Amino acid sequence: MSNEWIDPKRRELLEWLCDPGRRLGIDRAVAAYTAAKEGALGRLPEMEEMRKEVRKIKEGSISRMDELVRQTVDSIADVKGTPYLARDAAEARRIFCSIVGTGKLVVKSKSLTSEEIHLNSALEDAGNVVYETDLGEFIIQLRKEKPTHIINPSVHVPREDVARTFSKLLGRDVESDIPSLVGVARAFLRDKFCNADVGITGANVVSAKTGTLFIIENEGNARFVSNAPPVHIAITGIEKLVPTLSDAFKVVQTLPPYASGVLISAYVSLVTGPSKTADIEKTIVYGAHGPKELHVVLLDNGRTEMAKDPILREALYCLRCGGCLYECPVYRVVGGSFGDNYFGGIGLVWSAFTGDECAVAVAIDACTKCGRCKEVCPLEIDVPKMVEHLKSNLASRGYVSKKHAEMSENIMRKGNPFGIYERRQ
Amino acid sequence: MAMAGKILYWRGCMSRLKMKGIADSTEALLGLLGANYDTLGGGEGCCGSVLLRTGQQDAARSIAILNTEKISSLGYSDVVTSCPGCFKTMSSEYPIIIGRAPFNVTHISQFLYRRRAEMAGHLHPIRARVVYHDPCHLGRHMGVYEEPRALIRMVPDVELVEFKYNRSKALCCGAGGGVRSAFPEIAVEVARMITGAPLKATGASIIVTSCPFCNFNLKEAGGVDVIDLPEFLLRSWRGSE
Numbered sequence: 228m229s230n231e232w233i234d235p236k237r238r239e240l241l242e243w244l245c246d247p248g249r250r251l252g253i254d255r256a257v258a259a260y261t262a263a264k265e266g267a268l269g270r271l272p273e274m275e276e277m278r279k280e281v282r283k284i285k286e287g288s289i290s291r292m293d294e295l296v297r298q299t300v301d302s303i304a305d306v307k308g309t310p311y312l313a314r315d316a317a318e319a320r321r322i323f324c325s326i327v328g329t330g331k332l333v334v335k336s337k338s339l340t341s342e343e344i345h346l347n348s349a350l351e352d353a354g355n356v357v358y359e360t361d362l363g364e365f366i367i368q369l370r371k372e373k374p375t376h377i378i379n380p381s382v383h384v385p386r387e388d389v390a391r392t393f394s395k396l397l398g399r400d401v402e403s404d405i406p407s408l409v410g411v412a413r414a415f416l417r418d419k420f421c422n423a424d425v426g427i428t429g430a431n432v433v434s435a436k437t438g439t440l441f442i443i444e445n446e447g448n449a450r451f452v453s454n455a456p457p458v459h460i461a462i463t464g465i466e467k468l469v470p471t472l473s474d475a476f477k478v479v480q481t482l483p484p485y486a487s488g489v490l491i492s493a494y495v496s497l498v499t500g501p502s503k504t505a506d507i508e509k510t511i512v513y514g515a516h517g518p519k520e521l522h523v524v525l526l527d528n529g530r531t532e533m534a535k536d537p538i539l540r541e542a543l544y545c546l547r548c549g550g551c552l553y554e555c556p557v558y559r560v561v562g563g564s565f566g567d568n569y570f571g572g573i574g575l576v577w578s579a580f581t582g583d584e585c586a587v588a589v590a591i592d593a594c595t596k597c598g599r600c601k602e603v604c605p606l607e608i609d610v611p612k613m614v615e616h617l618k619s620n621l622a623s624r625g626y627v628s629k630k631h632a633e634m635s636e637n638i639m640r641k642g643n644p645f646g647i648y649e650r651r652q
Numbered sequence: 653m654a655m656a657g658k659i660l661y662w663r664g665c666m667s668r669l670k671m672k673g674i675a676d677s678t679e680a681l682l683g684l685l686g687a688n689y690d691t692l693g694g695g696e697g698c699c700g701s702v703l704l705r706t707g708q709q710d711a712a713r714s715i716a717i718l719n720t721e722k723i724s725s726l727g728y729s730d731v732v733t734s735c736p737g738c739f740k741t742m743s744s745e746y747p748i749i750i751g752r753a754p755f756n757v758t759h760i761s762q763f764l765y766r767r768r769a770e771m772a773g774h775l776h777p778i779r780a781r782v783v784y785h786d787p788c789h790l791g792r793h794m795g796v797y798e799e800p801r802a803l804i805r806m807v808p809d810v811e812l813v814e815f816k817y818n819r820s821k822a823l824c825c826g827a828g829g830g831v832r833s834a835f836p837e838i839a840v841e842v843a844r845m846i847t848g849a850p851l852k853a854t855g856a857s858i859i860v861t862s863c864p865f866c867n868f869n870l871k872e873a874g875g876v877d878v879i880d881l882p883e884f885l886l887r888s889w890r891g892s893e
């Protein structure tokens with residue numbers, strides 16, 4: 228295999244490496260994150276037990292993912308929501324487009340799963356206007372970039388650049404102090420929430436028995452998105468299903484300290500079916516103050532296949548807290564180029580199933596397998612082991628860089644990777 | 653067998669060919685300790701670690717089989733390595749490939765720690781503040797954290813300090829996993845994440861480590877004296893300060 232597949236992704240990695248602006252954004256975020264997380268975990272000694280329980284919950288859930296999918300579909304239908312199972316990204320996009328239609332105003336809260344299926348461009352191509360309302364997502368949507376962190380999608384954009392982006396949006400100079408930047412987004416998006424025809428959210432965890440979606444956030448935008456428009460569509464990967472409400476609550480307690488260094492996020496919304504009232508003559512009417520319709524798209528897109536791999540299935544336990552990214556030495560220097568649609572070591576595994584294999588095959592060579600991610604992961608997910616396994620899968624399919632192939636040849640012929648001639652004794 | 657009482661000092665490609673000071677100092681120290689050891693000279697070869705790390709399983713298998721036959725047929729049952737990569741590969745990955753543990757493998761820091769009593773009286777003071785860098789393959793992967801530190805502390809007058817992130821949370825030097833060959837630019841930037849602010853915060857003038865790859869890469873990052881553990885102990889023994 229020639230090495231042309233390497234070049235574009237290699238360029239992207241080196242571009243990131245050489246960009247002081249993005250490095251600055253990440254460095255500031257890492258410093259703030261690690262201090263906050265250490266503080267939060269210091270106040271949560273019970274987390275040691277909790278995260279072990281969550282690991283067991285995830286192990287159990289992934290081993291019966293099929294069954295939980297069936298149960299979730301039934302329970303959502305029971306509460307008058309409309310469930311869908313999308314086998315792949317294309318099917319998920321078709322489902323969304325048929326629900327949304329055309330000429331609609333759509334507001335979204337952050338959902339990496341929606342990025343995974345390239346939802347925004349599909350909805351826009353169908354003639355809709357889509358606004359991201361999570362501040363970070365809003366920033367990168369305006370900048371026409373892709374997210375670079377699963378919790379903080381615009382982590383690589385320092386405040387000075389955000390100010391430039393917002394100045395362009397408003398056609399006037401915007402101060403680069405962070406509170407006024409937040410104010411700009413708040414003012415701009417306010418009426419979009421109430422005028423939107425459709426709100427799209429993800430879900431961090433779903434309780435299969437009750438069909439309840441748990442949406443965790445700090446900004447309050449997901450509440451608006453899931454509540455103000457007449458139609459709410461949620462998308463979530465089938466690995467997010469757990470058996471019961473109390474299982475889901477354990478996940479909810481584990482995520483925030485690792486995701487953003489807080490004891491609990493500002494808002495946890497639980498959504499079980501569309502809004503309803505029976506206040507007049509005990510007759511149920513849907514769409515009282517909240518949405519009249521709730522659609523839930525459960526996405527497979529490689530997850531069933533992942534669950535069959537005895538080593539890579541561990542990636543399905545991932546809570547997407549993003550903690551391992553902030554703690555990853557390679558992510559620190561190459562940021563959002565370290566992966567494809569997901570990032571870091573765990574992201575390489577996710578991207579291998581849901582993104583561009585070629586990009587993964589290049590980025591994986593930037594992983595030192597140092598194992599720090601496993602050490603900081605609340606679920607102790609063995610990322611380096613998975614990365615090594617994935618690397619050998621890719622290598623056996625021909626993805627071996629010229630450098631690594633040379634090294635191997637040198638070892639076989641000369642007895643060392645450098646190709647130095649040694650006199651035998 | 654003939655070599656039964658003897659240890660085999662497996663220098664590893666990096667110490668044997670690129671960071672020769674590490675292998676030479678280690679041999680000098682082993683000599684001072686009167687250790688009964690051999691090396692395989694120019695016939696040593698590669699342990700296969702980089703092949704495993706870069707997904708080249710078949711090549712790694714054949715190297716593991718070749719090395720096992722070579723070492724076992726010479727009759728060695730104890731192998732000591734300088735490189736944590738060789739240590740991890742030979743002690744925890746060869747047994748999987750071969751189906752049994754072909755010989756005992758220890759890292760030089762463990763070997764020296766066991767013979768620390770014989771070193772104790774010989775070490776001269778080194779007046780310096782030093783910080784120990786945990787190599788990922790030795791620390792997180794193999795759980796060896798304390799032996800190197802105990803050995804450094806044996807040197808009189810040394811002030812051993814710690815990085816904020818140490819032991820299981822230690823930062824990676826950036827060289828491992830084939831990154832140094834695939835992306836040297838990334839490897840050195842990752843090393844600078846150690847030799848920059850984290851090093852300054854310790855106030856140390858020397859980084860002691862016990863991996864030739866970490867040593868090489870931290871030196872590439874520049875601006876700091878990096879020394880391998882046996883090199884450091886030899887410097888103290890010889891009292892060249």
Ligand code: SF4
Nearest residue numbers: 545546548549551604
């Ligand atoms: S692998 Fe672990 S630390 Fe990383 S995002 Fe997933 S749950 Fe969080």
